[in-house]
Each structure stands twice: as structure tokens, then as C-alpha cells.
Amino acid sequence: MKLIAATVLAAAAAASVLITSSPDSGRAEVGDASPIFGVHIPTGYRQWELIAPAQEAEPLNELRAVLGNAVAIKAYRDQILPFPDGTILAKLAWKHIQSPDFEPASIPGAATTVQIMVKDSKKYPATGGWGFGRFIDGKPADEAQHKTCFACHEARLKARDYVFTRYAR
């Protein structure tokens, strides 16, 4: 059983890489690329594995979840740094609202942003090997916003290859 599972999961992982790296895949669905970096929302990212949830305080007041493609998940599991080329991280953010069903709980409200980091050390040598995309309703934010991405990651996270999110075990 384990062997079958491993084989199928490996095939799925390989397919995931194919899907996300295919030049035609999903572009029609995901709209324009980000300024500066040319990063798209990758097809199928909502099916990727969870790295960790997070919360962002006011004024953003968001619940978030960071998902990773198969390359990203393998790097986290094997504790590989820097992340290999092909790594893609997707941060999904929603407004943070009280559950209508259970008072102590708060849950995702309206979606706010999807933020993507793509590792390609040849394409993005000036930003630690990472390309960034910040999307609101599927549309990339402006160039000014994208100029701020790496500065913040660089200042805080050089020792972890500029990645905030740790794997939640």
C-alpha cells in the first residue's frame, strides 16, 4: 500500500510541476502577470498542500494560509535551504470575521489578496532568486507595491532564504 501511495503521489507531484511550469497552462484563467517580476497566479494553487495558517493584525485584519507546490513542500520537509528553483509559495488572505456559528471562533470572510513567490535564481538574481506577485481579485497590484516586496523580506529573513512562513507541524 505504501509503495502504491508513494508512486501515485510522486506522479501527482511531477504532474504538479508540469502543470505549473507549462507556459500555456491556465494563463487565460489567471489574468495578467505582476509588474517588475512577470509572475502569474499558478493554475491549481488552491489544491496545494498547506505550509501554515497565519493571522495578520489590524489594519489588515486577515486570516491567511500559505500553500506550496510539490517542490516547496519537499524542501520544507527535507529542510532544504535555499529553496530550489521551481519552488512556488502561495499566500491566500481573507478578511477575518467572527463565525456566525460559534462565538469564540473567527473564520475567513471575503478574499483580499493572493500573493505568490516563485524561485528562479537565474531570472531573479537581484531579489534573492525570488519573483513576487501580489494579486487582488486576480489582478496584479501596481509597480509601486511590487517594489516593496523584496526590501521587507531581505531585511528580515536572509537566514531563511527570504521566506517568512515556517512549516506548521
Added chain:
Amino acid sequence: MKLIAATVLAAAAAASVLITSSPDSGRAEVGDASPIFGVHIPTGYRQWELIAPAQEAEPLNELRAVLGNAVAIKAYRDQILPFPDGTILAKLAWKHIQSPDFEPASIPGAATTVQIMVKDSKKYPATGGWGFGRFIDGKPADEAQHKTCFACHEARLKARDYVFTRYAR
């Protein structure tokens, strides 16, 4: 590309069902079954797709993520209620701590509980078709705790087949 992706994803989904329903799979890894319901922590649940993150206020003060097996995810996507037999939901909970890297963010700290819901309408007719398991460090909580599960779900969520978590889109 889409056809290949769909085929492989379907194979992975089918394999996931096989993995989680195999009577021998992972029992050695996941310890004892819950009292009353006999629910185990399913093998491979940490690789399941995200349904939604959540936060729980004090006194628990937790960040959470609910993941679902392939049957669960399909039911959510197709908006099928009641959930079909074979649905498994896994709620992962961590203490909610401030990020050491970015002041406005809070992130998962130590893991607190893993809570499982298994749909089997023949096995669990008295509790809406659901079996419950609440695990702390991989060990099931006591019988008294398991007596409280369905009462709370039944009181609040009859219209959604006793499930709190909505899919975060």
C-alpha cells in the same frame, strides 16, 4: 495539459481514498482510537487539501486549519450535502503566537490538538453519521470529552450536516 492534469489528479484522489480506507494503513503510526467512536488519526492527513484556516479566541487562543480528504474536498467543491460516507475532516490546531519576524503577524506555535470527523452513516447513526476523534500529542482525549462533540455540532449545524467549516474561496 488540462487532460493530463485532470487524469493524474483523479488518480491521486483515488489513491488517497485507497490510502485512507486501507484497514492496515498507518495504524501503527497513529496510536489508539478515540473512545465511543473508535476513530483513528488517518495516515497522510497533513498532506490533504486545505478547506479553511480559523482562529479560536481565548482561553484556547489557537490558530487552526481544517483539511479534508479527497471525498471531503469533492463534496465541498460540488456543494454536496449531506457529506458522503468516506468523508474525513481533520482540524489541526496550534497555539497562536506572535511572529518573531514581523510584529503584526501571528503564527502557529506548539501543536495542541488534531480533531477528526469521519462520515459513516451506518456506523454512526446516533450522531448524524459522524464519528469524532480528539487527539492530543497523538493520543485520544477521554470519553467525557468525546461525549461533548456531537451535542455542540447538533445544536448549531444541523442545516450543514453538522460541519462548522465552510470552504474558503
